[in-house]
Amino acid sequence: MSDRPSNFIRDMILADNESGKHGGRVHTRFPPEPNGYLHVGHAKSITINFGLAAEFGGMCNLRFDDTNPTKEETEYVDSIIEDVKWLGGDFGGRIFYASDYFGQLFEWAKQLIRDGKAYVCDLTPEQVRQTRGTLTEPGQNSPYRDRGVAENLDLFERMKAGEFPDGSKTLRAKIDMASPNLNFRDPVMYRILHAEHHRTGNQWCIYPMYDWAHGQSDSIEGITHSICTLEFEDHRPLYDWYVQQLGIFAPRQIEFDRLNLTYTMMSKRKLLQLVQQKLVAGWDDPRMPTISGMRRRGYTPEGLRNFALNLGVSKTNGITEFEKLEFHIREDLNRTARRAMAVLRPLKLIIDNYPEGEVEWMDACNYPDNDSDLRQVPFTRELWIEREDFEEVPPKGYFRLYPGNEVRLRWGFFVKCTGVDKDELGQVTAIHCTYDPLSRGGNSPDGRKVKSTIHWVSANHALPAEVRLYDKLFTREDPNDAPEGQDFTANLNPNSLQVVQAWIEPALAAASAGDRFQFERLAYFCVDKDSTPSRPVFNRTVELRDSWGKTQKKT
């Protein structure tokens, strides 16, 4: 079995298997509504549903819950398929649609009418609301509740035939207007919607509601364990009721806690708002918590999966720290990303005793602790180094470059700072150094140590690149915690994207969209789809841990 800690859902399945409930069969499903792009919360659901199926030798159905044509689009269907594949969800090319069951659902609805358990109601949406009662008061029966079977059947067929305008009639289940569970107060099964469906076109003008469609779809597909989030807990009795009235195969609905992440907006509706108001550059903006955004940002499927696996599954309402996600992304990137050197905020470094015009190609490791996978980087008299790797007056504990101090240039030589050039404003414009020719490759034969190694690129060979430095999209742990009268957009981080012109080592010219690197000592980066050979573009995926930066912040 798995080395992962168990969870209550796995325990339930184990118990079912032991009692022989489904003959040991385990069949789950992942049922997104194609009304937006998948986000990291869905990644958790995908991991659970496909993971459980795989673990128990069963299957998991990718099924589109496409019962509301007014909100659903083919673009979303396509993106969801791509994202599930990318995450490694094995749906074996089998794709299901609730809309494929519209015919069956219609027949079953007539069965309930014939059994006197459903009726056509002429109440307006407003009247339905008024007669539903409240949390503490029972509702009132609809005046149409006791229509005869024949009349109901006739009306329902005519609803389907398009004889009535939107909102004028519904088919309702006849249950109990006084039930303390609001879902039992004669729930709507069908509404009239003269809208074009992305798959069925104009074939239908009545569409099933979620409660009426979902359980029956599960049943048709032989789903054994229908795993959903906590807010559907109240719907389970209704889910069971429909299946029971119909006398069809009964899957079991199990609810778990949805993923909440600090600094992250997980509402599809609000994500849509960000896209529509152009507050971000689309669903796949690297700052978006969508799977496609994270992919573009450079997150790996493995990192996301490990994150989801380590979340655990429970029924507790909680909020996971964003740092946990970053940990798993870094962990995967650390072992998979090639290393390279790039300078984001350049400062010129001149090695006064290095021969003018000379170029030495230095061996550099592409991966840590691996001397056999090398690339060559050109070393010359003038280099770019990171601005923050030099301090004229070093703070306590600083052991990078400062006047009189010696450091190692990664894969290069030891250099000692001898002075600085300044402009008329007193700003440092260049650093002067001398190098130790005997320290070629990065080690001194006399065994002397330096406390710091810094990265660099040859000024003559460096390629310009656009680097997009992404930060959190929101400034607050809870983006919804907005000031009075404002919405979550008030918490948007104005510095969530910073573009810098960087210098990158020449070997990076060969990189193509989607390639991931660690720019040593800085962060992990991913080549953006906007990248061209003449104008490379890199997205910052996640920063390296920075204990020096942390101690700096404290003082």
Next chain:
RNA sequence: UGGGAGAUCGUCUAACGGUAGGACAGCAGAUUCUGACUCUGCUUAUCGGGGUUCGAAUCCCUGUCUCCCAGCCA
């Protein structure tokens, strides 16, 4: 104030009447040609009050707090 659900380190999660463990975060140190990685150590938790029991996070009673439900959304 109806119904449903849930409360364990700062955060997430384990325990299934028998030593409250892990991960992330944090702190301290070791190591290091990345102030990265890795390694070591440390801090920190059973919502409150009663019971039952040799023994309770776990069972019972009671209180408190949090979340969800009044779409012809899912």
